Amino acid sequence: MSNQTASITTGQIGFLGAGSIVEAMLSGILKKGLTAADRIFVTNRNNSERLEQLTDAYGVNATTDKLAVARASDILILAIKPKDAGEALLELRGTISPNQLIISVIAGVPTSLIGEWLGVDCPIIRTMPNTSSAVGLSATGLSANAFVRPEQLALATRLFEAIGTVHEVAEEELDIITGLSGSGPAYIYYLVEAMMGAGATAGLDREMARQLTLQTVIGAAHMLLETRAEPALLRRQVTSPGGTTQAGLEVLESYRFQEAVTAAILRATERAREMGAQYR
Ligand SMILES: NC(=O)C1=CN([C@@H]2O[C@H](COP(=O)(O)OP(=O)(O)OC[C@H]3O[C@@H](n4cnc5c(N)ncnc54)[C@H](O)[C@@H]3O)[C@@H](O)[C@H]2O)C=CC1
Numbered sequence: 001m002s003n004q005t006a007s008i009t010t011g012q013i014g015f016l017g018a019g020s021i022v023e024a025m026l027s028g029i030l031k032k033g034l035t036a037a038d039r040i041f042v043t044n045r046n047n048s049e050r051l052e053q054l055t056d057a058y059g060v061n062a063t064t065d066k067l068a069v070a071r072a073s074d075i076l077i078l079a080i081k082p083k084d085a086g087e088a089l090l091e092l093r094g095t096i097s098p099n100q101l102i103i104s105v106i107a108g109v110p111t112s113l114i115g116e117w118l119g120v121d122c123p124i125i126r127t128m129p130n131t132s133s134a135v136g137l138s139a140t141g142l143s144a145n146a147f148v149r150p151e152q153l154a155l156a157t158r159l160f161e162a163i164g165t166v167h168e169v170a171e172e173e174l175d176i177i178t179g180l181s182g183s184g185p186a187y188i189y190y191l192v193e194a195m196m197g198a199g200a201t202a203g204l205d206r207e208m209a210r211q212l213t214l215q216t217v218i219g220a221a222h223m224l225l226e227t228r229a230e231p232a233l234l235r236r237q238v239t240s241p242g243g244t245t246q247a248g249l250e251v252l253e254s255y256r257f258q259e260a261v262t263a264a265i266l267r268a269t270e271r272a273r274e275m276g277a278q279y280r
């Protein structure tokens with residue numbers, strides 16, 4: 001089966017911001033053939049070395065002329081930090097027309113505030129992908145404001161479906177999605193760091209500990225997907241009474257592992273809400 005998807009737009013796609021999430025999205029979008037690299041324009045605050053790096057790696061166009069990119073983009077993807085959003089979008093005031101589609105990946109910042117900064121009633125789709133976009137495995141949530149037409153929502157959905165799964169949600173839920181699956185890859189990497197480190201500390205070759213850990217994570221994810229069984233049931237199937245897993249889980253429980261993970265996700269969600277309010 002081909003990995004390629006038909007091109008989703010003949011127009012120009014601009015990225016305001018050229019950081020980690022943009023690189024992950026570019027990589028996924030181009031791998032899937034969603035559009036030609038020469039239809040993509042990337043811009044950032046003033047780091048021309050970074051722009052050159054993206055041009056070399058992906059063949060996209062890059063410029064520090066943000067206003068030109070904003071004006072010429074049929075789809076403008078906002079990928080700047082929440083703290084920079086106000087300044088950056090106020091700079092674009094007067095350049096955006098209601099015919100353009102704005103897609104934001106900015107954590108915490110509501111569509112109402114983006115529209116206010118841009119000074120125009122335009123279609124805005126707020127999204128929360130994650131960096132697994134680079135390998136076509138993002139878990140993305142998205143929500144459209146009242147100006148988005150059905151075909152624009154369909155286009156954005158196709159764009160994110162090409163780099164992972166998509167859930168359309170109420171806008172308030174995006175803050176939870178930010179804490180859960182936007183930040184989520186970092187929690188998994190943190191666990192993997194600990195597992196690999198423990199394997200090596202206990203005496204395994206580091207590369208072998210890495211391979212065993214990764215295969216364990218992939219295997220567990222596939223078990224959850226393919227059997228559709230509850231994680232608690234799959235956990236019990238691994239846990240022989242009085243055995244090694246029970247001994248290990250008891251230690252995790254003594255460190256309140258589940259409480260820690262729950263608190264982390266709730267705190268990240270709260271932080272998304274704080275950022276939306278803090279930077280307005
Ligand atoms: N990194 C991640 O896993 C994810 C990040 N996000 C969101 O994406 C946004 C970007 O995050 P990262 O890529 O991680 O950040 P980053 O720090 O790697 O990149 C930010 C980019 O914005 C540019 N920038 C700053 N001010 C600007 C301005 N005034 N005009 C134009 N460009 C400007 C910077 O030059 C840089 O290229 C954030 O709002 C974040 O919440 C969303 C999903 C996942």
Ligand SMILES: O=C(O)[C@@H]1CCC=N1
Nearest residue numbers: 107178181182183184
């Ligand atoms: O850490 C952050 O704020 C961003 C949003 C989700 C992932 N990274």
